[in-house]
Amino acid sequence: MTHPRGIASIGRNADGHVTTLALTTHRVLRWLQSPRPYLMFIGFALFLGFWYLAVEVWKLPRFAEMPGLTTVISEWVSRAPTYGLSLFTEEYYLHIWVSTRRIAIAFFLATATGVPLGLFLGWSTRFRQYVFPVFELLRPVPPLAWVPLAIVMFQGSETPVIFLTFLASFYATALNTMLGVESIDVSYIRAASCLGAKRWQVFRHIVVPGALPFIFTGLQISVGVAWFSLVAGEMVSGQYGLGYVINTSYTMVRYPTIVIGMITLGIVGYLTSAAIRLLGDYMMQWRTRELALGGDR
Amino acid sequence: MPIAGVSPQTARTGGVRIVDAVKMYGSREAGVLAVDHCTFDVPAGAITVVVGPSGCGKTTLLNAIAGFHSLSSGSIHLDDEMLCGPGKPKAEPGPDRIVVFQNGALFPWKTNIENVAFGPIMQGLMGRSEAYEKARAMMADAGLRGIENNYPGEISSGVRRRVEIVRALMTDPKILLLDEPYRALDSLTKSVMHEALLEIFYKNRVTIFFITHDLEEAIFLGHRVVIMTTRPCKPKKILDIDIPHPRDYSVLTTKRFREYMDETAAAVHEEATLAFAAGERER
Amino acid sequence: MTGLGRGLFRAASFFTGEEFWRGAAAIAVFLLFWEVGSRSQMLFGFAFPWVGQVPAPSGVLKEMYRLILEPSFWGSAYLSTMRVLEGFLAAMAIGIPLGLAMAVSRTFYGISFPVFEVLRPIPPLAWVPAAIIFWPTQEMSIAFVTFLGAFFTIVINVIGGAQSIDVRYFQAARSMGSSTFDVFRRIILPGVLPSIVVGATVGIGITWAVVVAAEMISGGGSAGSMGGAAGGGLGFFIWNSYVGGSYTQIVVGMISIGIAGYASSAILRKIGEWMTPWLAEG
Numbered sequence: 001m002t003h004p005r006g007i008a009s010i011g012r013n014a015d016g017h018v019t020t021l022a023l024t025t026h027r028v029l030r031w032l033q034s035p036r037p038y039l040m041f042i043g044f045a046l047f048l049g050f051w052y053l054a055v056e057v058w059k060l061p062r063f064a065e066m067p068g069l070t071t072v073i074s075e076w077v078s079r080a081p082t083y084g085l086s087l088f089t090e091e092y093y094l095h096i097w098v099s100t101r102r103i104a105i106a107f108f109l110a111t112a113t114g115v116p117l118g119l120f121l122g123w124s125t126r127f128r129q130y131v132f133p134v135f136e137l138l139r140p141v142p143p144l145a146w147v148p149l150a151i152v153m154f155q156g157s158e159t160p161v162i163f164l165t166f167l168a169s170f171y172a173t174a175l176n177t178m179l180g181v182e183s184i185d186v187s188y189i190r191a192a193s194c195l196g197a198k199r200w201q202v203f204r205h206i207v208v209p210g211a212l213p214f215i216f217t218g219l220q221i222s223v224g225v226a227w228f229s230l231v232a233g234e235m236v237s238g239q240y241g242l243g244y245v246i247n248t249s250y251t252m253v254r255y256p257t258i259v260i261g262m263i264t265l266g267i268v269g270y271l272t273s274a275a276i277r278l279l280g281d282y283m284m285q286w287r288t289r290e291l292a293l294g295g296d297r
Numbered sequence: 298m299p300i301a302g303v304s305p306q307t308a309r310t311g312g313v314r315i316v317d318a319v320k321m322y323g324s325r326e327a328g329v330l331a332v333d334h335c336t337f338d339v340p341a342g343a344i345t346v347v348v349g350p351s352g353c354g355k356t357t358l359l360n361a362i363a364g365f366h367s368l369s370s371g372s373i374h375l376d377d378e379m380l381c382g383p384g385k386p387k388a389e390p391g392p393d394r395i396v397v398f399q400n401g402a403l404f405p406w407k408t409n410i411e412n413v414a415f416g417p418i419m420q421g422l423m424g425r426s427e428a429y430e431k432a433r434a435m436m437a438d439a440g441l442r443g444i445e446n447n448y449p450g451e452i453s454s455g456v457r458r459r460v461e462i463v464r465a466l467m468t469d470p471k472i473l474l475l476d477e478p479y480r481a482l483d484s485l486t487k488s489v490m491h492e493a494l495l496e497i498f499y500k501n502r503v504t505i506f507f508i509t510h511d512l513e514e515a516i517f518l519g520h521r522v523v524i525m526t527t528r529p530c531k532p533k534k535i536l537d538i539d540i541p542h543p544r545d546y547s548v549l550t551t552k553r554f555r556e557y558m559d560e561t562a563a564a565v566h567e568e569a570t571l572a573f574a575a576g577e578r579e580r
Numbered sequence: 581m582t583g584l585g586r587g588l589f590r591a592a593s594f595f596t597g598e599e600f601w602r603g604a605a606a607i608a609v610f611l612l613f614w615e616v617g618s619r620s621q622m623l624f625g626f627a628f629p630w631v632g633q634v635p636a637p638s639g640v641l642k643e644m645y646r647l648i649l650e651p652s653f654w655g656s657a658y659l660s661t662m663r664v665l666e667g668f669l670a671a672m673a674i675g676i677p678l679g680l681a682m683a684v685s686r687t688f689y690g691i692s693f694p695v696f697e698v699l700r701p702i703p704p705l706a707w708v709p710a711a712i713i714f715w716p717t718q719e720m721s722i723a724f725v726t727f728l729g730a731f732f733t734i735v736i737n738v739i740g741g742a743q744s745i746d747v748r749y750f751q752a753a754r755s756m757g758s759s760t761f762d763v764f765r766r767i768i769l770p771g772v773l774p775s776i777v778v779g780a781t782v783g784i785g786i787t788w789a790v791v792v793a794a795e796m797i798s799g800g801g802s803a804g805s806m807g808g809a810a811g812g813g814l815g816f817f818i819w820n821s822y823v824g825g826s827y828t829q830i831v832v833g834m835i836s837i838g839i840a841g842y843a844s845s846a847i848l849r850k851i852g853e854w855m856t857p858w859l860a861e862g
Contacts (some may be wrong), residue, residue, distance in 0.1 A: 035687075035690060036690050038690075039687060039690025039691045040690065040691075042691050042693055043690070043691040043693075043694050043695045044694065044695060044698075046691070046695075047695045062714065063714070065714075065746050066712050066713060066714060074699040085827050126602070129599050129602040129603055130602050130603065130605070130606040131606060131692075132603065133603035133604075133606060133607055134603075134607055134610045135605050137607065137610075138838075140785075140837075140838035140839070140841045140842040140845075141834050141837060141838040141841075142785075142788055142789035142792050142793070142837060142841065143789060143793075144789065144792050144793035144796055144815070145792050145815070145818055145833070145834045145837050145838075146834070147796065147818075147819075148818055148819060148821070148822030148827075148830045149634065149827075149830055149831065149834065150823075151822070152634070152827055152830075153630045153631075153633050153634060154630065204800075213594075224701065227701070227703050228703045228704070228705070230703075231703040231705050231706050232703070232793040232797075234704045235705060235708070235797050236793075236796060236797060242706075243705070243706065246706050246708075246709055247709070247797075249709070250708075250709035250712070250713075255626075255688070255713065258710055259710070261706065262702050262706050262707070263712065265701070265702050265703065265706050266698060266699065266702040267701075267703045269701030269702065269703070270697075270698070271700045273701065282708075
């Protein structure tokens with residue numbers, strides 16, 4: 001693969017190595033010089049424009065009851081919103097906080113249990129033979145199907161919701177971790193054995209770092225799945241939270257707030273995914289640099 | 298048996314004896330024979346090169362010596378010790394027999410120096426700072442100064458191979474097992490790699506067991522060349538190359554070299570044709 | 581050995597192998613733990629946490645036998661399956677062409693992908709109220725939400741698959757004089773097929789999850805129902821069982837959905853293997 005034009009121009013530090021900051025700046029500049037930002041602008045303009053026109057200008061019959069773009073935006077940024085929720089109300093941030101907190105708890109629990117389990121499932125054939133069938137037995141049941149049982153099993157209204165979210169996340173993380181271990185080239189393990197590493201040393205120095213790319217992909221999927229389950233759970237039971245907001249806004253006929261809720265969900269969901277991806281990029285410096293120097297993909 | 302360029306005093310340990318080795322995959326009726334009663338010696342302190350068409354089973358032999366595969370019957374001995382044989386079909390992998398892999402196995406998530414220092418640290422032979430010092434010295438010795446803190450992904454594959462060889466030599470192995478390490482390199486880089494390998498050999502005198510499909514590479518590098526039949530493999534012809542060491546690339550155009558090529562080309566070509574007709578796939 | 585003979589041999593060695601028995605043993609232990617735990621109140625005088633409230637597997641089995649004979653149960657199963665199929669097929673019908681268009685034209689990709697990526701993190705269920713407002717019938721709004729669930733996954737997989745087709749295939753075809761349509765038909769379509777299969781297999785799992793959730797929310801939900809006309813389906817069945825207090829039925833419902841979801845994924849995978857025979861070889 002040929003190096004992209006201009007790679008020689010990336011700033012180097014005293015050792016002659018390319019710093020991560022320089023690499024990032026270089027890539028951002030190249031992005032700005034390409035047609036991509038402008039196409040993106042066109043895309044959003046078309047989408048938002050259609051929404052605006054369909055509801056507020058052409059007044060298409062199907063869109064009659066939909067809140068229009070201007071209504072939603074003005075509500076969202078108003079200091080005294082008609083329906084009580086905007087960027088300037090405290091309640092708005094309360095709901096965001098409640099949802100995010102639930103995600104955080106469920107996600108950390110799922111990662112703390114899913115990653116070790118996945119590592120062992122991938123590493124030890126015997127362990128996998130015992131545990132994987134039970135694991136697979138429970139997996140096909142969708143998260144929301146657990147809701148009534150969760151309510152029966154756990155006390156309170158918070159725990160069932162967090163349990164649902166945890167379950168979905170857990171499966172995604174464990175599976176991807178297991179896949180990550182299985183995907184490690186056997187030559188690395190053999191090389192380590194040759195060099196005298198004992199089994200636990202191979203696990204620590206080869207298996208864990210080697211599976212990390214897959215683990216982080218799994219974590220990104222896991223957080224997405226967590227939001228999916230959380231919203232479902234919040235819509236059915238529980239109080240506060242973005243899913244709850246969307247649900248009640250519908251029943252109380254506060255339509256613009258529905259859209260505000262959806263937009264907020266999208267933003268927060270995207271941010272959590274991005275945060276994980278950035279963490280992964282940082283922890284796997286070796287990979288980011290290899291990919292960046294090899295070309296833009 | 299005396300070998301050109303290796304006097305008995307400088308010969309080290311690391312001689313391998315392969316005795317009637319057989320490897321069969323699968324069951325008795327529906328099995329595939331990969332190695333068919335191979336017997337030959339790998340003399341200590343010398344370079345032995347095994348040449349054969351792709352898929353003939355030479356990698357299986359190497360893996361048996363290294364301890365990654367078991368033998369169906371026969372035995373393999375290192376110096377006076379039995380590595381594997383009756384009662385113990387599979388050897389244990391260990392730092393006395395280190396493998397350099399075809400596609401390279403430098404750990405991508407460790408820097409080059411972390412890779413090189415890996416062996417001694419894992420075995421507890423040295424503390425971290427001591428190991429790093431030795432690693433730095435050995436890398437500098439091999440002309441690899443300056444890339445210690447890079448990741449393998451940042452350097453070219455030729456340089457990666459050299460770092461891998463230094464890593465293998467850190468723990469003073471008895472024998473170095475090279476599995477077509479230069480297969481994926483272009484021929485210009487290859488010629489540089491050959492001279493680098495010979496330099497390392499002249500410095501360390503470690504026994505080398507080298508697998509390739511390239512006859513020229515084999516005759517250029519080897520003290521002893523073993524030509525294998527196509528699958529199942531069996532030594533077809535064994536030659537002791539009497540071109541004196543130290544060798545460099547001017548050797549390629551000498552008359553003696555061309556004579557060796559003449560002697561062996563027909564045999565190799567015959568096996569290659571057979572392999573082609575049988576539809577052998579590269580592994 | 582004949583094909584049948586070989587198949588029987590493999591089946592026999594599977595069932596007598598250690599892999600099978602270890603897995604079976606673990607499952608047996610799991611069921612035992614469940615049974616004892618759910619009866620813990622009776623057996624030990626105090627209930628285990630969590631497990632103690634769950635209905636016992638023996639009870640679940642009995643209930644399952646009873647329900648298999650009930651036509652209304654199968655009616656619910658049928659309803660859910662239909663909804664899954666509608667949404668899934670719609671997602672494939674729209675998602676595959678869209679994904680291909682995005683992979684083939686960089687301009688189209690540049691315009692549509694950012695919008696797509698912005699909408700993707702919004703969970704499908706968050707769309708439910710908006711869908712109900714927009715679509716005339718509740719059935720259609722459930723179908724729309726179901727469609728969304730699978731749609732994003734399929735498009736992402738199609739794009740990934742198309743982008744990973746080795747550029748040399750295109751070059752080879754061009755050098756042999758293929759027209760653009762030919763290239764599309766003979767290189768892009770088969771090249772993308774494996775990714776479509778992966779996207780479909782994952783997507784249908786998501787579709788089941790969304791259908792069950794949507795049925796529960798429409799038919800139940802603590803915030804009140806959103807119109808009960810389009811009730812029914814297995815999700816509704818589970819919620820109803822909860823409200824009606826028959827917990828064993830809840831578990832039967834969960835198991836049924838699990839089986840249905842697993843079976844649909846397996847069927848899709850089989851279809852996928854049949855459509856991509858070249859992948860099976862070594």
